[in-house]
Amino acid sequence: MLTIIYRIIVLFFVVLLLYDVFKEKKKTLQLTAAISLIPFVLRLLMIK
Amino acid sequence: MKSFLKLKKNWFALLSILIAAAASWGVSLQFRQMLAREKLFPAPSLTQVLHLHDYHPALKGTHGDTKIYRFEGKEPGGKVLLLGGTHPNEPAGYMSAYLMIENVQVARGTLYIIPRANNSAFTHTDPQEGNPQFFTIRGKKGLRKFRYGSRDTNPIDQWPDPDIYLHYPSGQELAGNETRNLNRNYPGRPDGTFTEQVAYAIVKFIQSEKIDLAFDLHEASPEYPVVNAIVSSESSQDIATEAALELAFEDLHYSLEPSPYNFRGLSHREWENYTDALPILMETANPIQGRLRGKTDARLILTGWDKMYLKAAKLGVLSVPYDSSGLPLKVRVGRHIEAFQKIVEIFSRDHPDKAVRILNLPSYSELMEKGIEEFF
C-alpha cells in the first residue's frame, strides 16, 4: 500500500516534468527538465 | 495541449526526452548487474544442483534463494558441506568455493558446496567504504568477472534495522545492523526476518541431508585477532587440533580458536547446538576489509598489497606476517583449500565408515606456483 502511494507521488513528478520539457521555451531549460526526469523514472519503475 | 507534440515546434523537447531515456536505460543496465550471478563452469563430476528453497520454500523467488552444488562419489561415504559467501566482502571464502565447484572430483562420499550463502548480501556493497563492485581474473576459460559484495543482507530485502538486534532464541543483544548478518542469525526461524529465514534454511539443509562435517569460510582484516584461524566447537576441536598441527609441518600456521559458548548466532556455535555436523570456521587475512587500508580498489582484492599495511606490520600491530609481497588472493584461497583438504582427510581417518575422498583440488604449494588463474 505504502509503495503504491509512493509510486503515485513519483508518477506525479514524472508527469509534471514531462509537461515542463514541452512547456519551457529555452532549450537549456527543456534539457534540464529532461535530465531531472531520470531519477524519477528509475524510481517509478523501481529499477534503482 | 495537443500542440505540445507538434514535432516541428518541439523537436528539441523530444530530443531531450530521448537523451534522458537513453541515460536511464544505460544506468539501469549497469545497476542491474549487481543482481546478476556469476556464470560458473562446474566440474563434470557435478551430480546435482539443489536450491535453498528445497529446504525452505518461502525463499523461492527471493534474493535469499541460492544454489547448492552436489558432488557424489561412486563409493558411499560421509557428507561434507562447504559454505562460501556468508560474508560477500570476504572473497577468499566464495572464491575457494567457486574454485572447488569448477575443479573438484569426489571419489567417495558426498560434497555439497553453497558458494553464495547470503546471496542477498552479494547484491550491494557496504555504504561509505568506497569498495569496488567487481574484480576480474584472466582465467583459462576466459576473462572472469566476480562480484564483491557486502557483509550484510541488502536492506531492500530486510528493512529497517532495529536499534538492538535480539538473537532468536537466546535473546542475546547485539548492534541493530547485525540483524542482517547471516553469521549472527543461526539457527534462524521459518517465520523470522529474511536473514533468519536464510539461516533456518541452511540449518534445515544440514539436518535433512545429515551432513557430517560443515565448513564456513571467511576472511577478516589483518589487525583482527581471529585471523589465519580455525574455529571449532566441542565436537570438532579434536580434528581441528590435529589439522592445525599437520598444517604447521607444512609451514602453514593457524591459531586454534574455541567456539564461545555464550556468543550466539554464529555458524559454529549453532550448527553444534542444532545439527549433528562437526562445524569448522576458517579465517584468512584480507587487507581490503581493514581499517588501516589506503586506496580501495579491485587490485587490492587480488594483491592484498597496501603501503599502510606494510607500515602497520613494521609497527607490529598486525595479527599476521605481512611484507612487500602483500596477501594475494591465491595465498588466501590456497590456505582455505589446503586446510579444507587436510581436515576432510583427518575426519576420514577418524571416521572410516564416513570417509570422504576428494580429488583434483590443488595443494597450497601448487596454487602458489600456478596461481588461481590456472583453475578458473
Ligand SMILES: [Zn+2]
Ligand atoms: Zn566473515
